[in-house]
Amino acid sequence: MKKSTLVLAGLLAMGTAHADEGMWTLYNLPDAVYEQMVNYGFELPCDMLYNSPNAISNYVVNFSGFCSGVVVSPDGLVFTNHHCGFGAINAHSTVEHDYMRDGFCAKSFSEELPNENMFVSFMRGQQDITARVSSLIAGKSMAEQEQIIDSLTNVMNDSIKAIDKTLHIEIDPFYEGNKYYATTYQEFRDLRLVFTVPKSMGKFGGDTDNWMWPRQTCDFSVFRIYADPKTNGPAEYSKDNVPYHPEHWAPVSLQGYKDKDFAMTIGYPGSTSRYLSSYGIQQRRDVENTSRVQTRDIKLAIMKKYMDADEATRIQYEDGYASSANYWKNSMGMNKCIDSIGLIRQKAEYEAKIKHWLSNQKVKNPATNVDFAALERYYKESGPVMNALQYWQESFWKTSEFFTRAIQMNLGAPLQGDETNPKKQYFEFADNSSEWNYALDKEMTAAMMKNYAKMMPAEYHPDFFQTVNKKFGGDFDKYTDYLYKKSKVLTKGAKFFSKDTKKFMKDPAVQVGLDLYATYGKILEKVAPVTEKIQAEEKKLCEAKIQMEMDMPHYSDANFTMRLSYGQVGGYMIGAFNSGYYTTAESIVEKFKQSDKIPDYKAEPIMTELLSAKDYGKYSDKKSNKMQLCFLTNNDITGGNSGSPMFNGKGQLIGLAFDGNWDSLSSDINFDRNLARCIGVDIRFVLYMMDKWGHADRLIKEINPQ
Numbered sequence: 001m002k003k004s005t006l007v008l009a010g011l012l013a014m015g016t017a018h019a020d021e022g023m024w025t026l027y028n029l030p031d032a033v034y035e036q037m038v039n040y041g042f043e044l045p046c047d048m049l050y051n052s053p054n055a056i057s058n059y060v061v062n063f064s065g066f067c068s069g070v071v072v073s074p075d076g077l078v079f080t081n082h083h084c085g086f087g088a089i090n091a092h093s094t095v096e097h098d099y100m101r102d103g104f105c106a107k108s109f110s111e112e113l114p115n116e117n118m119f120v121s122f123m124r125g126q127q128d129i130t131a132r133v134s135s136l137i138a139g140k141s142m143a144e145q146e147q148i149i150d151s152l153t154n155v156m157n158d159s160i161k162a163i164d165k166t167l168h169i170e171i172d173p174f175y176e177g178n179k180y181y182a183t184t185y186q187e188f189r190d191l192r193l194v195f196t197v198p199k200s201m202g203k204f205g206g207d208t209d210n211w212m213w214p215r216q217t218c219d220f221s222v223f224r225i226y227a228d229p230k231t232n233g234p235a236e237y238s239k240d241n242v243p244y245h246p247e248h249w250a251p252v253s254l255q256g257y258k259d260k261d262f263a264m265t266i267g268y269p270g271s272t273s274r275y276l277s278s279y280g281i282q283q284r285r286d287v288e289n290t291s292r293v294q295t296r297d298i299k300l301a302i303m304k305k306y307m308d309a310d311e312a313t314r315i316q317y318e319d320g321y322a323s324s325a326n327y328w329k330n331s332m333g334m335n336k337c338i339d340s341i342g343l344i345r346q347k348a349e350y351e352a353k354i355k356h357w358l359s360n361q362k363v364k365n366p367a368t369n370v371d372f373a374a375l376e377r378y379y380k381e382s383g384p385v386m387n388a389l390q391y392w393q394e395s396f397w398k399t400s401e402f403f404t405r406a407i408q409m410n411l412g413a414p415l416q417g418d419e420t421n422p423k424k425q426y427f428e429f430a431d432n433s434s435e436w437n438y439a440l441d442k443e444m445t446a447a448m449m450k451n452y453a454k455m456m457p458a459e460y461h462p463d464f465f466q467t468v469n470k471k472f473g474g475d476f477d478k479y480t481d482y483l484y485k486k487s488k489v490l491t492k493g494a495k496f497f498s499k500d501t502k503k504f505m506k507d508p509a510v511q512v513g514l515d516l517y518a519t520y521g522k523i524l525e526k527v528a529p530v531t532e533k534i535q536a537e538e539k540k541l542c543e544a545k546i547q548m549e550m551d552m553p554h555y556s557d558a559n560f561t562m563r564l565s566y567g568q569v570g571g572y573m574i575g576a577f578n579s580g581y582y583t584t585a586e587s588i589v590e591k592f593k594q595s596d597k598i599p600d601y602k603a604e605p606i607m608t609e610l611l612s613a614k615d616y617g618k619y620s621d622k623k624s625n626k627m628q629l630c631f632l633t634n635n636d637i638t639g640g641n642s643g644s645p646m647f648n649g650k651g652q653l654i655g656l657a658f659d660g661n662w663d664s665l666s667s668d669i670n671f672d673r674n675l676a677r678c679i680g681v682d683i684r685f686v687l688y689m690m691d692k693w694g695h696a697d698r699l700i701k702e703i704n705p706q
């Protein structure tokens with residue numbers, strides 16, 4: 001029963017793409033899309049999305065290059081997800097002040113915590129520059145195209161900076177490189193942490209509930225943008241900066257939502273592959289996802305073992321663990337969906353339609369004339385080397401401090417010491433010993449080599465694997481003992497003098513780094529030409545689809561530029577299972593009770609108290625009379641959208657998007673409107689926690705929810 005429902009739902013979705021799926025760029029939003037939004041209950045004029053000074057898109061931000069967020073107050077407060085603020089919260093946490101475990105509420109501006117390397121950026125404009133780019137890149141190789149686009153970006157930046165030096169421009173390919181848009185951004189780099197709930201709530205349900213519904217996660221954190229006191233514009237961090245005063249910000253609503261109400265997200269979806277061929281989907285399943293799961297099974301188990309044993313180690317690895325686990329579970333779920341929905345077969349059937357359409361074209365158009373046989377062959381050919389690329393990256397890139405330093409040793413690191421005397425110049429690693437654990441690092445290094453050796457054919461083995469075979473009887477544990485004993489790369493304060501080339505070369509880490517790097521180079525050399533050929537055919541496939549379905553609006557795949565997605569509040573059905581469309585306080589209290597068996601459901605006793613209240617006052621839903629925690633819409637989102645504001649038909653903030661549902665984890669490849677749901681945290685749950693747990697009166701006043 002379950003399976004056939006899934007297949008049927010999938011078939012209906014494929015081919016007859018509905019106007020209400022999609023991640024739309026705002027400046028050229030098709031009329032048909034706006035009309036459909038109005039049908040669903042959007043009440044504002046189209047200009048309020050992008051064109052007018054108080055347009056909604058003016059207060060949606062790119063959060064630090066990996067998430068989304070929204071400005072919600074006249075003093076520059078920004079809402080995003082807890083899992084987007086996770087790295088910042090983690091960086092401020094120590095065993096003594098564990099903001100991750102205990103939460104944090106700045107009582108005044110002066111207590112708000114600055115975050116190095118974080119930023120928010122506002123989109124200040126976007127234009128189609130396809131005509132300009134196409135003439136420049138026609139007939140050029142991929143590498144040449146990249147260079148040309150880089151220099152065009154520089155030229156455009158020079159001219160925009162002459163007008164306003166706080167702006168910058170980025171050029172991105174859209175529609176698989178059939179179009180190019182230039183986007184203007186203004187970036188604010190003084191971003192301070194203002195508020196977070198304890199992790200028990202911000203990440204409630206942990207990896208058990210991640211990518212799942214029903215959900216109770218209070219996935220939000222609060223930051224503030226600081227600006228130059230004189231100009232109210234961007235400035236590097238300074239204690240003299242003042243809160244940024246935006247001209248407009250999102251009105252926050254206490255009114256809630258009901259089934260079928262209009263809902264819209266605006267944010268920064270990172271990457272989707274909706275135009276990907278059936279062969280590409282197969283490679284995604286068998287190579288990318290499979291290798292990710294296989295390696296991360298090992299990495300996560302090692303991290304967990306050490307994190308469970310020691311609090312300081314838990315803090316050190318918490319951020320890395322969370323992001324690794326996130327796409328580990330996503331990849332498993334996606335593979336399950338690709339099979340249960342029968343996506344590869346569906347896509348192949350759709351390609352047959354395109355083939356048919358192409359064969360009926362009187363004049364062959366080089367922009368759409370896909371060579372399907374060649375595309376299939378390229379994917380087949382590239383499988384093993386793509387697998388090697390994945391394995392290399394998952395195994396050696398930033399997996400252990402040892403590998404990181406071994407590779408860095410060979411990348412020409414900047415020298416220190418007396419500049420006038422080359423003999424006295426040396427290279428020294430910055431002391432980051434507080435960030436990693438020696439025993440864990442060692443176990444990780446050994447495990448990654450062992451697994452790579454097992455999973456990869458000899459042609460992709462780094463040369464030092466021969467040493468391991470000859471001198472250590474193939475025993476990677478023994479070899480790792482030797483590396484960690486012999487090498488000075490992990491020794492605090494070790495100096496590598498450039499005059500000691502011989503001694504330097506004798507450090508076994510140097511050879512490991514050199515060989516790993518050489519292997520990577522060899523893999524890339526094989527990957528590049530076939531990727532270029534694949535991309536050329538995929539680009540044609542995308543254009544063919546668009547031309548075959550001329551009468552429908554088409555959105556481009558996500559590429560971390562701002563997109564709007566609209567739809568409605570509502571649940572989904574799988575067989576007899578009705579998901580419902582919101583969760584209530586009772587359901588989290590039920591889960592708290594299971595925390596003996598499921599540690600991810602554990603929270604501080606105060607949370608049980610707060611969420612068993614008799615009366616939630618203005619935060620309870622007027623209709624259900626309950627405290628609603630999380631809710632579902634059919635908005636089309638993906639990774640990067642995390643923290644995206646969810647607006648009602650009046651453009652008021654009703655929630656923050658934070659996840660997708662397990663039954664549609666293949667939605668990055670094919671959006672199935674019957675199954676794909678966006679999970680959001682109800683803004684009333686957010687405000688309730690700020691108010692009753694955090695006693696953040698000054699912030700609530702500033703936000704002034706209505």
Ligand code: ARG
Pocket residue numbers: 083203205206207209210211322325326639640642658659660
């Ligand atoms: N899956 C969500 C995302 O990718 C949330 C991840 C964080 N939550 C967690 N339990 N690990 O945006």
